[in-house]
Amino acid sequence: MAAAPSPASAPAPGPAPAAGFAPAAGEVYVYGIVGADHRLRPEHRGVGAPPTPVRALRRGELAAVVGGVPDGLRARRRDLLAHQELLLALAADGPVLPMRFGMVAPDEAAVLDQLATGHDRYLRALEPLRGRVELNVKALPVEMQDALAALVAGDRRIRRLRDELRRSPGYEASIRLGEAVAAGLAERAAESADRLLRGLAKLSDRWVRGPEVTGCVANLSFLVEEKAQAAFQAEVERFAAAHRDRVALRLTGPLPCYSFVADDTPAHGPRVPAGA
Amino acid sequence: MSTTTSTTAYNDEFVCVPRAGTLYDVLELILDRGMVIDVFVRVSLVGIEILKIDARIVVASVDTYLRFAEACNRLDLENDTRSTTVPEMFGGLGGGMVKKAGKKGLKRAASSVGDKVKGAIGAGGDEDDDEQDEEQEENGSGGKQSARRRASGSRARSDSRRPARSSSRSGSGK
Numbered sequence: 211m212a213a214a215p216s217p218a219s220a221p222a223p224g225p226a227p228a229a230g231f232a233p234a235a236g237e238v239y240v241y242g243i244v245g246a247d248h249r250l251r252p253e254h255r256g257v258g259a260p261p262t263p264v265r266a267l268r269r270g271e272l273a274a275v276v277g278g279v280p281d282g283l284r285a286r287r288r289d290l291l292a293h294q295e296l297l298l299a300l301a302a303d304g305p306v307l308p309m310r311f312g313m314v315a316p317d318e319a320a321v322l323d324q325l326a327t328g329h330d331r332y333l334r335a336l337e338p339l340r341g342r343v344e345l346n347v348k349a350l351p352v353e354m355q356d357a358l359a360a361l362v363a364g365d366r367r368i369r370r371l372r373d374e375l376r377r378s379p380g381y382e383a384s385i386r387l388g389e390a391v392a393a394g395l396a397e398r399a400a401e402s403a404d405r406l407l408r409g410l411a412k413l414s415d416r417w418v419r420g421p422e423v424t425g426c427v428a429n430l431s432f433l434v435e436e437k438a439q440a441a442f443q444a445e446v447e448r449f450a451a452a453h454r455d456r457v458a459l460r461l462t463g464p465l466p467c468y469s470f471v472a473d474d475t476p477a478h479g480p481r482v483p484a485g486a
Numbered sequence: 487m488s489t490t491t492s493t494t495a496y497n498d499e500f501v502c503v504p505r506a507g508t509l510y511d512v513l514e515l516i517l518d519r520g521m522v523i524d525v526f527v528r529v530s531l532v533g534i535e536i537l538k539i540d541a542r543i544v545v546a547s548v549d550t551y552l553r554f555a556e557a558c559n560r561l562d563l564e565n566d567t568r569s570t571t572v573p574e575m576f577g578g579l580g581g582g583m584v585k586k587a588g589k590k591g592l593k594r595a596a597s598s599v600g601d602k603v604k605g606a607i608g609a610g611g612d613e614d615d616d617e618q619d620e621e622q623e624e625n626g627s628g629g630k631q632s633a634r635r636r637a638s639g640s641r642a643r644s645d646s647r648r649p650a651r652s653s654s655r656s657g658s659g660k
Contacts, residue, residue, distance in 0.1 A: 240526060287545045290509055290516050294491060302489065310520030314527045324523055348511055352497055421514045431515070443494070450496030458497040462511045465491055468519035 233279035236317040241275045242297055243307040243332050256296050257289040269325035272332055279314055297466035305339040308466035342433050343464035349403035349428040350458040351395035360455040361394045396427050402457035403428035406449050413442045418469050431469040510549035
């Protein structure tokens, strides 16, 4: 258990780095908010190289897990992973409200103030995350030969465009066909993603759509009970096998509950697309 | 599913076993989701929002290279005629070899992508590209590289970074 703030772990003032974040003395990196009795383990480490130690700042029934701010901190791979892995490790011992990567508080007092100000709201937001993880599913069009063949076989317009191109080859005709194929593949993938969502929503407490990602037709995050992960994964696998030529899926998890930190998320996520 | 985050691809162009230590598929969640407290400073917003775009490009491209490399690693060896490097590239399937293949594979499979990425990020790269940097030096590709070195030379590089990094990478074997 990390105890009172230790002055020794404050970031050492140093020369300004060439790029990235130049920490001022006393600043703290905030990883997440947990219950006041949440266990911090000696092996827990945060961002930086070498990885920095972390500690808890407690106020009321809450604690913020914080650490030093390394010189030149920015969104680099190593630190993104460190942020994520610490949050995941913490989640093994109880619910965690994960902060977005890179939140730096001016000093410990500011963190404690925030814990006091948002105390009840944070407590409410923590509870639904107990024993839960976030699983993310991305759906993409399938670009393999089989998918193309299935699309051409099933889409009269594309067959017509292909025949036109064969009769009179040319740039414009190629573009028209290519465009129609890309749109067709994306549409088929999106339809499948909607069907998948209906199945997965039943296996989760909540779900939300994530930010749009180039190349993906759906970006879905689910709040799933830890012990339901295997069933969830099995459903993704089953669905993928059954829709082999329609949609490619990427399942990532377990993740810290990034997408479920607000206590105002509707209990069951947005409305699932209509249809059975 | 393990206790470390991993990604499993289904029906993808490159069918992958669950891969840990990748960020490609969750970058937007780490950077755009999670709790925000207004009075705190957001590190990637300090100065330039561009940093976020840089991170996306660098992190995503490294992950893509690793995916390419893994896909290469699974190719039928008989079909690869570049025999001089095959034993080195495909000599084993352990985590170390995948990583090794990653270093070679990424330059082969995606060198043009890599050049674009480097062009886009300019001097903004960090040790994420260290492996690519080393690779380029081995391959003796000169000009752009030395410019990058110079550009990033003003930043302190501590030796302790490398072990820390490789230990986090080795977690992908679990």
